[in-house]
Amino acid sequence: RFIATNPDTRKPFYVGKPSPWIIRAALNKMQAHSEETVIVGDNLRTDILAGFQAGLETILVLSGVSTINDIDSMPFRPSWIYPSVAEIDVI
Template structure:
């Protein structure tokens, strides 16, 4: 039904472009792909890595990007969102992205830790 509504003028909004999670299960981007193909419309991603969601969270918390850190396990969403929003970034290696993935990205996290429990930089 989504394709039908989008072709009828509805906006195509999705949370994030992730194709799969760390265990290989389809994620939002994989579910959006057939709809995009059918309608010819790309979704507007409102979650990570969109800086919009980061700015909305900062506004809600009355926080500033210079004093905020984002911690995540995914270079494509968590770290990219932080980079786009001007945040300090911390990559933890307990999930999606691994050290060997870093060479694939033009941006890099500010800090890398094996696990979130080992984060000691703020």
């Protein structure tokens, strides 16, 4: 059993998706630019949101978590939608 506490009452700093911090750190490490980078993911709430918040174009693939019906419930839209990674042709 694991119990975690936060005794100093500071808010945690999240670095995983959907935080754009991890995307920007990866871009810096690869010396890449957001204008030339696309993020591909199967989850609107993590992959696509992270890309959106980091200013990247996004590709949602429908072979995983999110479905086409989930898109209408989100305040953002993926740049492109494909049935699977194998069918991506915009890169």
